């Protein structure tokens with residue numbers, strides 16, 4: 001990967017780790033972000049790096065830069081943020097994809113789309129392989145994100161078929177780690193912040209629904225490997241950690257790590273909340289020789305210490 005690399009959404013949680021990894025391996029990185037959910041704090045430590053450049057830009061508008069690789073991550077990822085302005089969320093996914101694909105076409109760049117396990121919706125198949133088409137509500141409150149990401153995938157594959165663009169599509173499953181937004185309503189940050197503040201831990205439903213959690217360093221490694229696969233290998237490819245935990249198990253782990261006496265309180269399940277979500281990573285294992293290495297306890301420990309530091313708790 002010798003060319004200049006563009007990371008859209010580079011000031012966000014995953015994007016900032018990706019920029020850091022790319023810089024550490026000697027790449028010239030252009031980070032583009034409108035700071036909707038990302039923050040300059042996530043990339044302050046990179047600003048003095050000679051090969052790092054930041055541009056405030058909204059991907060729903062065209063962008064003209066010379067790059068050889070594009071990682072398209074710009075999009076709010078948590079329900080509280082993507083439901084704040086759902087029309088803008090769909091625009092970010094769809095117009096953002098059109099603009100970044102147009103850029104890739106003009107400058108003949110290779111482009112990777114950060115898609116999501118949400119394209120599987122509330123799945124009837126468990127775990128979900130890439131061949132599963134999903135079960136998504138097109139008119140619900142999560143649809144702006146789910147359908148936006150599905151349409152972005154469609155655009156990527158149409159640019160591939162119609163214009164022979166060099167595309168890669170990854171489907172990211174729940175990822176956690178330092179620099180997650182403290183108020184994004186996602187379960188890992190919620191539990192940690194509530195435990196650190198000594199507040200009640202909110203469990204939606206009975207807490208037996210399961211999720212899998214991938215540590216951000218593992219995910220970034222998978223993204224980099226996918227970007228460097230041979231031309232013509234497009235994906236989609238699942239990236240996530242297949243280890244499955246109930247919300248109650250996660251809460252217990254967080255309470256133990258924080259040493260908190262917070263109580264668990266139950267609230268009704270949000271609309272369209274999937275009961276189970278677990279990646280089938282057979283393809284990533286064989287094609288990328290990739291599998292997550294960081295176990296949940298170690299990853300949570302790093303994340304707890306990040307939130308302790310940044311929240312001063």
Ligand SMILES: NC(=O)c1ccc[n+]([C@@H]2O[C@H](COP(=O)([O-])OP(=O)(O)OC[C@H]3O[C@@H](n4cnc5c(N)ncnc54)[C@H](O)[C@@H]3O)[C@@H](O)[C@H]2O)c1
Nearest residue numbers: 009011012013014034035036037038058059074075172175
């Ligand atoms: N974190 C996860 O568990 C997860 C799971 C599946 C998919 N993803 C995908 O990975 C990507 C990164 O997610 P994240 O968790 O780092 O979220 P994040 O919200 O921290 O990062 C998204 C970044 O995109 C920026 N952004 C949003 N709209 C933009 C726009 N119109 N123009 C320019 N920048 C814009 C935000 O300011 C932010 O910096 C997203 O595309 C998300 O859908 C994440």
